[in-house]
Amino acid sequence: xxxxxxxxxxxxxAARDTIKNDFMWDNHYIIHVCAANLVSKNMxxxxxxxxxxxxxxxxxTGVFSNxxxxxxxxxxxxxxxxxxxxxKMEKAKQIYGVMKNYFFGSEYLAYVSLLLTDMIELDxxxxxxxxxxxxxxxMRKEHPFLTGTEDSIFAALLAFSEKSDEQLVEEMxxxxxxxxxxxxxxxxxxxSHVLALTDGDSDAKCKRVEFLWDSLKNAGRKYSKYFxxxxxxxxxxxxxxxxxxxxxxxxVDKFLETQKGYGAFSIDKTTRLMHAVMLVSAxxxxxxxxxxxxxxxxxxxxxxxQAAMCAVIAASSASTAxxxxxx
Numbered sequence: 001x002x003x004x005x006x007x008x009x010x011x012x013x014a015a016r017d018t019i020k021n022d023f024m025w026d027n028h029y030i031i032h033v034c035a036a037n038l039v040s041k042n043m044x045x046x047x048x049x050x051x052x053x054x055x056x057x058x059x060x061t062g063v064f065s066n067x068x069x070x071x072x073x074x075x076x077x078x079x080x081x082x083x084x085x086x087x088k089m090e091k092a093k094q095i096y097g098v099m100k101n102y103f104f105g106s107e108y109l110a111y112v113s114l115l116l117t118d119m120i121e122l123d124x125x126x127x128x129x130x131x132x133x134x135x136x137x138x139m140r141k142e143h144p145f146l147t148g149t150e151d152s153i154f155a156a157l158l159a160f161s162e163k164s165d166e167q168l169v170e171e172m173x174x175x176x177x178x179x180x181x182x183x184x185x186x187x188x189x190x191x192s193h194v195l196a197l198t199d200g201d202s203d204a205k206c207k208r209v210e211f212l213w214d215s216l217k218n219a220g221r222k223y224s225k226y227f228x229x230x231x232x233x234x235x236x237x238x239x240x241x242x243x244x245x246x247x248x249x250x251x252v253d254k255f256l257e258t259q260k261g262y263g264a265f266s267i268d269k270t271t272r273l274m275h276a277v278m279l280v281s282a283x284x285x286x287x288x289x290x291x292x293x294x295x296x297x298x299x300x301x302x303x304x305x306q307a308a309m310c311a312v313i314a315a316s317s318a319s320t321a322x323x324x325x326x327x
Contacts, residue, residue, distance in 0.1 A: 029308045074111060186227065230307065
């Protein structure tokens with residue numbers, strides 16, 4: 001394994017263990033993605049600062065706030081990467097208040113409001129929120145049964161695109177039609193959002209995703225066909241040699257396989273493979289001189305965060321339904 005990639009893997013395990021120790025009751029899927037998010041920013045998990053940010057979230061939001069629940073640890077982690085968490089939290093709440101004028105309140109909307117603190121000034125939020133809702137409505141018009149609250153994240157990010165709303169939808173549909181038989185409807189919806197966010201020929205971008213997925217499968221590592229595939233799509237946007245990237249992913253996956261927490265009763269093989277993709281993406285970003293790689297890495301982390309939240313929320317809903325049916 002390359003020295004830089006090995007260092008990232010070691011940093012990831014250290015960050016994961018620190019977060020797990022400090023937030024032992026949080027879901028392990030989200031803990032791992034939060035650790036990867038820190039590593040992608042070349043930061044360690046600072047227990048003291050994360051504790052301060054936890055108190056900040058508790059002090060500045062209500063018990064039933066959408067900044068809590070499954071999204072609370074990602075919010076805390078994101079705040080901990082900031083030099084001024086208090087200012088960022090206040091700005092996120094203001095953005096969320098504007099976004100709620102257009103969307104129903106949700107954990108996803110709260111999280112994207114936090115992401116937007118680094119992307120926009122407050123005087124432009126209403127304009128971006130309005131466009132986000134237009135794009136979301138177009139998504140829902142094309143796929144009414146697939147479009148849900150989780151899509152508000154990418155609708156907001158797509159609102160920054162220089163492409164017209166119509167161009168975005170056209171590209172998303174091209175990607176959707178390319179992959180619908182290979183993956184499955186929900187996964188393809190997320191992949192189409194990710195690939196539409198960047199410039200370039202849509203078929204060429206699709207072929208890169210397909211090459212990575214097929215190569216991993218041929219190597220005996222079956223990548224997910226669900227929400228996690230959006231993280232692979234974001235990774236594919238990087239400017240790299242595809243075969244070399246596959247080798248790096250396989251090496252990291254092999255490393256993670258030996259680590260505590262990746263056994264039969266913890267993180268499954270397909271999720272572990274997504275973690276390998278995130279870590280390789282972080283390594284490529286750190287060693288790249290292009291802005292495209294940094295953008296792709298950010299999208300990969302956002303997609304992975306979304307996948308983790310979707311998995312946890314779906315599991316929570318299934319548990320609630322099972323409990324209700326047994327009563």
